[in-house]
Amino acid sequence: MIRYILSRAAQALLVLWGAFTLSFVLLQVMPGDAVLIKFQDPELGLSPQQISDIRASYGADESAFVQYAHVLGRTLAGQLGYSIETGVPVSRMLHAAYPTTLRLAVVSFGGAIMLAAAFATAALLAPLRPLRAALRLVPGLASGIPVFWLEIVAIQLVSFHWKLVPVVGVSGWAAAVLPGLALAIPISAPLTQVFLSAAERVMAQPFIDVLRARGASPLRILYAHVLPNALPPTLTISGLVFGEILAGAVVTETVFGLDGLGQLAQQAVANQDVAVLQAIILISVAGFVVINFTVDALHPLIDPRIRRTQAGGAA
């Protein structure tokens, strides 16, 4: 087990380094850089001499290799550096942005699970076959709804028309409710789809017929027997989905004007603010790694077959 964890940790480090390097290369390939974006702003009215002085002081004209060595060394020493665009330490920006994204992720993921559960139950147990078939089409449709459209409609109705929750000047969990629930709809779609197809495979198996013959209620069959068997693939896809939200729901945060990681990442890309973007990438990759590891660790707990295989393999 320790060897397994160590090898996973080594893989994770490799992934982190790869993402860090790739993001650096991509930002280098783009024309211009953060210093140029900020200081060649005509509002500042700087002379060419002043600009070249500023560039020299930032080391902006050093070779890409020297710059890479510098940021890598600094990051390894635990320093995330300063945002060139805002002049604020990156750690402070992350500290300000992270709770927003985390709250959004929790609300939208929790909401998505509840939606998926309710919907899957209805789609599996609805009375008529055509109704069940029709219900099965809905998740596909839901995943096709553009998130930004859904969210704009949600804001217009819930906030502006019915005046239930404000979208500006709120903070904490209150700010996460409306965007979280709106985001839950498209997120619940893949969860429902994966769960439904797994559940149908399970329901086609002979032991379900046996249970039915013994007089178990459809609801009991679903929750006590189908659910545990259909959960593993759903769990895998949830890990991916949760990781994606943690990495920043860029569109949602932009529409709602939330100051989360997604918004920060979007601004960092626009301004080619390397230090900020790399810090976000590191955090997101780390988040993904942790979640995937957790999902892998959970699998044996819910699926006895995996437990047996691992035990057999170890023997």
Add this chain to the structure above:
Amino acid sequence: MPHPFRAVIPLSRPVLALAACLAFQAPAPARATDAATPGGTLLYLEKQPHKNLYPPAGGFYPNGGILAQITDRLTWQNTDTLKIEPWIATAWSVNENSTIFTFTLRPGVTFSDGTPVDAAAVALNYDTFGKGNRTLHLPPSEVINNYERSEVIDPLTVRFYFSKPSPGFLQGTSVIGSGLVSPASLRRPLDEWGDARHVIGSGPFVVRDEVPGKSVDLVTRADYAWGPDQLAPQGPSRLAGVRIIVVPEDSIRIGAFIAGQADFARAVEAYDEEQITRHGDTIYAASTRGVNNSVVFRPDNPLVADPRVRLALLHATDRPDILRTLYSPHYPLARSVIAADAQGFVDHAADLTYDPALAARLLDEAGWTLDGDGWRRRNGVALALAVHEALPQPQSRSMLVLLAQQWRKAGVRLTILSGSPAMTVLDNLNPAVTPLFHAEVGRADPDVIKSAFYPTNRNVLLQKGGQSRHVEHFVDPELNGLLDEVASDTDPATRLADLARVQADILAKGYSIPIFEEPQVYAGSARVHDMRFEAVGRPVFYRTWLARP
């Protein structure tokens, strides 16, 4: 006389009734004192987060919107008369050739960290703004030219010396970029000025907190007693504070404002104005009094090197059609390079007519003839131009698209480019890529025209000698000479005459197609009273109060 803002005249019946009701109530003093009870935090929705609060960077409206609340300047420019009036300086004198300026300071003024706003502090501010500070990366201010040094005469008297006549300096002491900050702030490197909490001014509000990119909280300074006369009566702000929240998405910012979730909002597009006034709220369109929203040429590009081509495109532009289609009455048609309420304005409306026949004739004369598909060509080369969308300008893309449609009729192709900020900056420095540029500069002083056109300033025409390394030969010594005179002639009347010559020169050479006088458009709820703006349209919340809901 120019007004600080042009208020909307609502025309719908319910709004008229409301207006009548307000008109009836306004003179009643009981209501004014009753409702002006201090208190309440004004919620202000910004479109963009501030970038850097080093005062010379205050030209960017989100920066200026904060600096206008937390800093004071030596002088105040009266928004009605545009005259320079006392503020932190109670009196001043200027020598005959405008190279020595002496200011007497108001006693008892302090920065919010407790240090006095004395001659030494003011001298340090101007030494930094005038010359910059290389070790701290602080650039010099674009409004202070030829600065040499300061001298502290006594604790309340400070003197500034200039290497050349600098008549624009006095007005320069009144602009947002000359906000006075505490010596402690001036010791910070440029990077740290992004954090609003680091910027210590002497203004009526103080930064209490900020969430980077999201919000800034300002609280009222209880001992503030040194506002300019135009903002009388003296005393602390009647608000408890101002909360600035950044909401970049237009529909959410305006929607939230209309739904009553905020008191004030910046960057209202013309198409939203009607629904705001329909709800009984007010549109404030503050003039920026500077160089108009214009499309300017980069004559270094051979396609637009011939003045006949530039003038043809000017006459191929149906500006009233653009205004009718996209904008509102708050966007007056431009009648010169600078706004009609800018100092030194000369009416050139007769030179800016829409005249397709003249445009066609000029293009023919310049050798650009129509091909079979209706495009202009010369020696097989098509007259195909490109311009970048300018994000700070209202509806820039729609405006340029309309322009492209109009020029299509003259046989000229215009491509509208957009890209990442870096791409835009780089393309705009290269006349071969962008023979056109969508520009605007606000400042209520004749110097503004130099700020826009001079090679070592914003250099909108991309002359040789500026930031761009791509310019091969274009330089206009005649225009630059005139601009130098505007910046250095000490006699106000001569300066205005110079300014008239500059406007005539720019338009005669077809360097610029002025479209409209660009306002800063804000929405204020019916609760907001006594809203003021500084001379180029930044909100001033010092006198503002909120009626009880």
